[in-house]
Structure formats: structure tokens, C-alpha cells
Amino acid sequence: MTALLRYQADLLLRSQRWLPPVILYAAFLAIGVQSGQPVLDSLGYAAAGLLPVAAWLVRICVTGEPDAARVCVAAARGPARTHLACLLTALLASAALGVVATLVVTLVSDPASNGHRIHVPPLRAGAAGLLAALACALLGSAVGALTNRPVLRSTGRAVPAMLLAALLSVVLAGSPAQAAVSGLVTGSQSGRVPVPLLPLAGAGLVTAAAFAAACALTARRSP
């Protein structure tokens, strides 16, 4: 698995296809996060924006390799494991992006609640933001896994489905990402730092199921 992950990560980095989503995410943060704004609010914004980026990174990893190259790898390691390596690479990339974004946002934001009334400890806020970002990265990866090859194979269906599912996962009540983000937003109003462990666990479960389903389907639905 290490060799597969290393290969996929190298493929992702060298292909430079990660640039558009990362640049777009940076722009999204630059627009919405300004220094001196309440930290928890900004962290919630950063986490919510990470979800579609995570889904997009999955799409890049899953579609980046030409078919003939993919079968060479799949013959050696099995199609399911090969696909899992693609998904995990994307998840690790978006998790890394989430860590960086959380760090930057925590450093530049004001450690206080809305209206600068109550002091919010930056370390605890950062930890809460990190958990929320991870929940969003996980759920975004799940969305990506379920709306790309091998589930949806035509671009015309995959991309709209992916964007719609990503949007819904951020806003629909009951989604772990929505729970994590709204926890941060309400925390910013009350001044109490939430610990979004439950949303993270929920996102983890959903993602594990989504990855398992996508990997199990690879050998059945190719080419």
C-alpha cells in the first residue's frame, strides 16, 4: 500500500492538476477571512470551503491516470486496492490542505467571539477548527468517491452530481460537515469552543462506507 500511495501522490504532485482547486480555495479564504475577524467564525468558513475542494481532489486522483496505466497497476495489486490508494491520496492531500488552512486562519484571526466580547483561547479554537476541517475533508472525499468513476463514469453526470452533493453536504441539516461547521459558527456567537468529535466520527463512518462501496464496484464496472 505504501508503494501505491507513493506512486499516486507523486502522480498527483507532478500532474499539477491540484493547482486549480488549491488556488481557488486560497482565493476563497482570501475573500472570506480577514485578519482580526472572530476566529471560530473564520474557521467554520474555512472548513466549509474545504469540502468541495476535497471532492474535486478525489476526482483528480481518480481520473488522472490513463486507463492503460491504471490496469498495469491494478493487475499487480488488485483493482480495489488500487482505487483505495487513489481515494486515500486525495483524502491525505485535502487533510493536509485543511491543516495548513486551519493554522493560517487561527494565526491571523482575532481570538474572540463575535463582537469581540469574550476571549476564545486560540489553541482550543484551532483544535476545534482542525477537527471540523478533517470532518469536511472526509465528507468531501466521500462525495468525490461516490460521484466519480466507477460510480458515475461520464463527466457530464459526474461533475454536476459532485458539485450538488458537495453543496448539500455543507448546508443540509444532519450532515456531519454541516454539524461541524454550524458548531463553530454558533460557538463564535456564544464564545464557547465546540469539540466536534461526533461530526468527525460520523464523517469517518460515512467516508469508510463510501470508499468501501466505490472500491468494491471498481472490478465490476470497468472499463
Add this chain to the structure above:
Amino acid sequence: MITPYGETGQNPPMQRDLRLVEVGRRYGLRGPWVLRGIHLTLTPGTLTRIEGDNGSGKSTLLRLVARLDAPTEGRVTGRPRTAYVPERFPSALPFTASGYLTHLGTIHGLSRKTAASAAQSWLERFGAAAYATTPMSRLSKGSSQKVAVAQALLADPELLVLDEAWTGLDAAARDELERAVAERTAAGGAVVFVDHDPRRLAGAPDATYTVVDGGLKLRTDSGSPPPTGPLTRVTVQGPPGAQLPPDAVRTVTSAQEITPGVHRLAVPASHSDVLLRALLTARPPWHVVSVEPDGTTPLDPGSRP
């Protein structure tokens, strides 16, 4: 094929056999059956040829054999270490040839160092060493095919699946791939291939199957004579009273003892190295008197450097 059955009861060859039992495959839930009722067993050390018209399902069968696709019905058992060579290999990969091969070597289970040196030596064998540091996107079609072939041979796979792997290779590389296949089977690997050229590895396959109407037929050659490819005649002298080593007997197409102790052997040209290796490493070793191309089907002198 000699398999270590029975005596110790360990490492039963069943594990490395790949078996397709009553296998069927169709694409989509309601699609027509591409293949149905396929029974196929691939044992270590055998060379199998798959024939069939365009669109008959040869590639689908190879995908099932390489376990890239799961069968829609029936089952596939056995999980040999597999390598696959597609017909057309894309060069749209952001690696150099040796960088890609090193990655693939580690995926096939080699260490990074072994993978890098294996990559180098296989590129050399196929005359592509000069392209080792060239980005794949700048390789010609034939050179990328050499990379595709090299990735499959890097880690001595137990099962090698070649889907028209010879397409696009130059003459020297085509011959080299035939010899590499001969080596692989001699070393106990199973090889399955599809190729449009009927003279490809002629006389060498242990079994030839034809895909017809979604089913698999074993070709028995009762009607038409088997196609003959270039042969190599080897004259060898053995120790007094010795029998030809069994590994040598397996590869030759004909053998006659011209004078006591001196044998004249005919072997498919692709397998001459394997035969000589078997004879020279036999205990006691055999003496090679002469090696010459068969007069009736002369080798093209320009085909090899």
C-alpha cells in the same frame, strides 16, 4: 510441467494455479453476454495463446484472467502475482521512463533500489536505455510500449498477461519480448497472450484457445498444420549414455541422435537461449557443438543488431 505435488504436502500448486470456473461476463446489468461458460486453468510454467476475431471477447477474457474485472457469474480462484501489458500504452504520465518503472517496480513488491536497477536493465534489453531519463510524454509510441513491457517484466511475475503487447514494437524488441516470454515460462511463470500474428511464438504455446461465440475452444490442430515460426538447430553432445535433461526436452520441437551421444535439436528461435541454458546448467553439463538458424526459414539478418 513438473509440479512439486504430494511428497511434503507443502506449497500445493493449487495456490498458484489460476482457474476460471463457469465464468461469464457482461457489461452493464442488461448488456449482452460477452463471454459465458468459460473454463480455463493456467498452471505455472505454461504458455497459453488466445485467438479470436476482433470483438470476440479476447481482451475481456484477459481482463478476467488478470483479475482486473470480476466475473458477472462463475468464479475465478487463485491469485498469482500478475503483470499485464496493454495493447496501447499512453505516454500521458508525468514521469520519466525510469521514474515510472521504479514506481511500478515497488508496486510489484521490489525495493526501490532493486526496482531502479531492474528498470535500467529491462530498458537496456529492449534498446530503450537512452530514453531512461526522457519524460514519458516525449516518448514515441513504440518506446512507450517498451516501457509498458518493461514494467510487466520487472518483478518476474507469476502470471504475465500480454494483450497484443507486440504491437508497435520494433523487430529487435519483438524478438526480445518473445525471448523474455520463453524465459518467464522456463522460470515457472504462466504466460497468456493474444496477438494477431499467427507466427508469434509459433510452436511454443502449450495450449491455444479460440474465443468463439462467447465460449472458449481448445484448438487441437487436427485439421490444419500448426504454423511454424523460425527454428534454431542446436547440435549438442552429452556425457556418455546421458538422456537429454527434461527442461531441454520440453522446449525442443524435434530431437534426433545423429551419432551416439550427439543430438541434433530443433527449437523455436525464441526458445534457443532457454534450451542452451538448460543444457549448460544441467549436471553434468552438455557440450554445445553448434547453433545455427534453420535453413528452411532463414532468419532475417537485418532484424537484430
